[in-house]
Amino acid sequence: MKTGSAEHEHAMVRAAELYYNDGLLQSEVADKLRMSRWKVGRLLEEARASGLVEIKIHHPRSRRRDLERKLVARYDCSEAVVIESQPTNAATMELAAQAAADYLMELRPQPSIIGVSWGHTVAAIADRIPEGGLREPTIVQLNGGANSLRDTVDAGSIIRTIASKSRDPRTALLPSSAVVHDRELARHLLADRQVAGTINLAAKADVAVYSIGVLSPQSVLVKTDCITADELVRLNKSGAIGDILGHFIDRSGRVVDIELDQRTIGLDLDRLAAIPTSIAVSVGAEKSGITKAALYAGLCTVLVTESKIAEQVLGNNLE
Missing domain, CATH: 1.10.10.10 (Winged helix-like DNA-binding domain superfamily/Winged helix DNA-binding domain)
Known part of the structure; x- marks a missing residue:
């Protein structure tokens, strides 16, 4: 160094x-x-x-401890990591991804099974894990993916990135789309030995790392045709505000549209909530509502987010 x-x-x-x-x-x-x-x-x-240290730490990577303490005091989470919002989402994402990677690397003892979702946020976290930082991890996919992704933000690429930086890693992919077209197909997939084995392994994870998704035409699930335009309209009417591992929830953290949820392949929310350390990452002020819902429902033990979201979640100005 x-x-x-x-x-x-x-x-x-x-x-x-x-x-x-x-x-x-x-x-x-x-x-x-x-x-x-x-x-x-x-x-x-x-x-x-x-001059870096005076009364407070002067650096973009310095955390907002005041907001962190308030979040932990108000919601059922063990820890919050709040970075200062930057002028652009890209700059904020970079800091949040680094903060999440730092948190993962500083866990003691090191996790033996790490569950990960996919998308731009989790890919950014994977990129920031240092070489040789993890020893003998099993890296498992938490939820089904999508085929039509332009960038290397699919689950396979993310898991390979983490594995390439680890010592003696093992990996487990979930060979399924995030959402399939009918419940009968979902039932057969969930009975498949490989699919069921991966999901059961994910449920045994010491740590889960996932990003919080907002309900929007710009959502990666919509852009990759996992969710159709008609389903997007239906979800809106049902009160959905976003998704956690492909499970769409309302402001109270309840799953909406049971039929759609039965076609969603991956770890269910009850088993996610039972994982000892679940790290949810949320960047973008539009995700304030779904972030508050995730906290309210106890779907994360650790929230990594930016100051704008933290302030809105702690305030009363959510729509």
Whole structure:
């Protein structure tokens, strides 16, 4: 790690946050960041000398601890990670993805089974996992995917990216579309040994990482024809505001349109809620409503989000 490099700067920020904001001892910071106590001391000295640390940490990657504490106090989640909203969604996404990757890498003990969904957000998280950061993980797909994706944001590409950065990884793909065309086909698929085995393995995950989806014509599920235009209209009329792993819910966190939900292939919401650490990532102010619903329903133990969403979720200005 060269002095002045982006990696060195990020290490300095994380050391300062853990030491000054979280109150960890230097030895505990060293353990979390997997470096020597001497190196942590040097990073903290540099942070003070450079002006990075004053009364608060001045850096885009610094977290909004005030909003985090309020979210944890109000909702049934064990932790919140709130980054400062940036001028563009792309810049905010970059910070949120890095924060989610950091959180995953700092878990102790390291998870042995990691469940992941797919899409741009989870792909960005996978890209930011460091080389050799995970040891002997089993990486499993949480929900069915889609074939007509232009970018490498499909489940297979995401799982391969994480596996390529891991030591002795194992993988488990879910060979099915996110939503199939009829309930009879769904019933047969769920009875298939490989599909059922992957879903049962996903239910045993130590950690689940997924993004929160908003109900919109721009949704990846709509763009990939997993959801038709008629179904989108029907979901709107049913009160759906977004989806969690392809399961569409209303503002109370209840599944709407049971017929459609019976055609959805993947881990169901009850089993998602039972996973010890479920990390939901939400970026984009339009996702405030569905984020609040996910928190209300207890569908995540850890929320990674931006300050605009956190402020709206904590306020009373949601439509």
